[in-house]
Amino acid sequence: MRSRGQKAAFWLAAGLAGFFSLAPFLWFVITSLKSQGSVTAIPPTLLPEGSLHFYWSAFAGYGLLGFVLNSLLVAGLTTALTISIATLAAYALARLRLRGTGLVLGLLLAVGMFPQTSLAGPVWRILQALGWLNTYQGLVLPYVTLTLPLGVWILTTFFKELPRELEGAALIDGCNRWQALWRVILPLSAPGVFTAAILVFIYAWNEFFFALLIMSDRARQTLPVGIALFQGQYTMPWGEIAAASTVATLPLVAMVLLFQKRIVSGLSAGAIKG
Amino acid sequence: MAELRLENISKSHGREKVLESLSLTVPDGGFTIILGPSGCGKSTLLRLVAGLDRQDRGRVFIGGAEVTGLAPKDRDVAMVFQSYALYPHMSVAQNLAFPLKMRGASKTQIASQVERAAGLLGLEGLLARKPRELSGGQRQRVAIGRALVREPALFLFDEPLSNLDAQLRQNMRVEMLRLHKRLAATMVYVTHDQVEAMTLGSDIAVLAQGRVQQAGPPGEIYSRPANLFVAGFMGSPAINLLPGRVELEGGGPVLSCPSAELKLPLPAAAASWGGRSITLGIRPERLSPGAGPLAGRLELIERVGPESVLHLSRGALDLRAKAPADFAAPAGQSVSLRAEPESFLFFDQQGRRLV
Structure with a gap:
């Protein structure tokens, strides 16, 4: 039985941690619901008026919908491509009895650790040569490259945990390799696939640096860049930025809440066999 | 129904020789036990017959036709694994139906075959359950049922009873014998348990060091062992x-x-x-x-x-x-x-x- 002191300490620590991570988010949600006058009021007010003015303004005046659609397209494509390629790569790495699979995994991890700044120059030159600057594929390509190591690692771990005999059974029961992967291995790796997909999606959704570098055309910019470049004529449009940030965050929050169970089991796979 | 013939099968894992120029014939309708200590290559042999692994040398014939280069699905074999290898995301009925579905059987055909297999193995009440909701013995039955729904030419069993407790193992042994009699199918059964081998098989092939040390009826293997290894391996307490x-x-x-x-x-x-x-x-x-x-x-x-x-x-x-x-x-x-x-x-x- 835990003592009251321990319980109190636990809740205090949990409360503090929650407050620190949620406070900025709460602050811009509150700000987004204020009116123009109270945004810059000093001292700041805690309770917003509940006005949706900034949302209307962000969509109508700042082209927020375009950024949302760009982000959805880029993040969606990145996720689909990365997961497809990572699935095949991870399946091979997990199953083929080849020497050097450990080395390949190690190299992938090393590649994943390159600082982005060091890649920016070459990536920009390549895309320029391809004529892909300011195109969706121009952004999706480096995103896929950068997220593949993560996807391959997560999925390899998952595939390795599935008993080989399951595939043996599938092959004997009439599957070819593709069917065995599609009908038996993938359904059983769903938590891993979801985890990898969501992490990749979040990365592509939030990525700022490459998006800024590659998309100079306002019509192709994704949410983080789009929002960062909100410009008022005389002042920073704080209210609109807060509203747009809320809009940018909600899909992620919804997605994570929706798949919470699967992500948790995905992230903890390998810790306990199950 | 088919004879299984292995000719000069060799297989190495890296530098380690697992099977060396092994030849063996299982007669049509026979129940042959491959018996050997762990690591003698008996599971490898079964995987080679199923086509899950490829031998380095040698040929495999099923029913007189060579299957050496064929994919597992084209060999007309069914296999029951030690771990059962049931598909965890499918119900018992779906597990049983899977081999038929993959071979493009019609819905009515699948339904009647699944029903027959379930009846044969006493699985009628469990069809809607998932494998995780079954006991070890029930899983075992489903695995056997999945093997027999499509009436393959050859059944392969890889230590199928070793995960069951003693009492259940004994019951399942009797059931396996009944099943063999009823289906009159060719069966190859791998085990390291000599009691299982003696009671089940119409023939035993004792495997060690990558070779068949002796093959013959259980009584003969026991009373007229071909060499010291077989004499020492068979019988408890030891000779x-x-x-x-x-x-x-x-x-x-x-x-x-x-x-x-x-x-x-x-x-x-x-x-x-x-x-x-x-x-x-x-x-x-x-x-x-x-x-x-x-x-x-x-x-x-x-x-x-x-x-x-x-x-x-x-x-x-x-x-x-x-x-x-x-x-x-x-x-x-x-x-x-x-x-x-x-x-x-x-x-x-x-x-x-x-x-």
Whole structure:
């Protein structure tokens, strides 16, 4: 039985941690619901008026919908491509009895650790040569490259945990390799696939640096860049930025809440066999 | 229904030779057990037959047709794995239907076959359940059911009973026998359990060091082992092995065994091996307390229900003998043993049995 002191300490620590991570988010949600006058009021007010003015303004005046659609397209494509390629790569790495699979995994991890700044120059030159600057594929390509190591690692771990005999059974029961992967291995790796997909999606959704570098055309910019470049004529449009940030965050929050169970089991796979 | 024929199969994992030029024939409708210690390559052999692994050399024939280069799905075999390998995301019915579905069977065909298999194995009430909601024995049945729904030419069993408790294992053994009789199918069954091998198989192939050491009916393998390995591997408690020289003394041949200060009279036929070094094998059930030429110091008595197993020592030798359940003697006492010379087995220095 835990003592009251321990319980109190636990809740205090949990409360503090929650407050620190949620406070900025709460602050811009509150700000987004204020009116123009109270945004810059000093001292700041805690309770917003509940006005949706900034949302209307962000969509109508700042082209927020375009950024949302760009982000959805880029993040969606990145996720689909990365997961497809990572699935095949991870399946091979997990199953083929080849020497050097450990080395390949190690190299992938090393590649994943390159600082982005060091890649920016070459990536920009390549895309320029391809004529892909300011195109969706121009952004999706480096995103896929950068997220593949993560996807391959997560999925390899998952595939390795599935008993080989399951595939043996599938092959004997009439599957070819593709069917065995599609009908038996993938359904059983769903938590891993979801985890990898969501992490990749979040990365592509939030990525700022490459998006800024590659998309100079306002019509192709994704949410983080789009929002960062909100410009008022005389002042920073704080209210609109807060509203747009809320809009940018909600899909992620919804997605994570929706798949919470699967992500948790995905992230903890390998810790306990199950 | 088909004969399985393996010709000169060799397989290595890296530098380790798992199977060496192995040949074996399982007759049409036969129930052949591949028996061997762990790591002898018996599961590898089964995977080669199924097409899950490829041999380095050699050919595989099923029903007279060569399947050496064919994918598993084109070999018309079914396999039951040690871990059952049921598809966890499918219900029992879906598991049973899967091989039929993959082969494009019609819905009515699938339904009737699944129903038949479920009936045969007593799975009717479990069709909607997922594998995780089943007991070990039930999972085992589903795995067997999945193998038999599509009536393959050849059944492969990879230690299918080893994860079950003793009681269930015994029941399943009887069921396997019934099933074999009913389906009259060719079955290959891998196990390291000699009791399972003796009770199930119409034939046993003893596998060790990548080779078939001996193949034949269970009785013959037990009573006429081809070599020392088979003699030692079959039978529990293990056979008594007495190394020595055949000497001719007085009227007949005797086994002279200096390490145990023993001179044991041998049947007259052994005279032809006079002067040779041999190993004499005596099954424990052929030694029992009574007046005889062999005696040992009693170490302990193992009570195994209907009988007792005596562990004795004589010089450097350990001996095992069988006695009635009520046999009693204090440890350390010398017990004289009656032997049945007609049951003696002789092996030469290379371990081959002398006839």
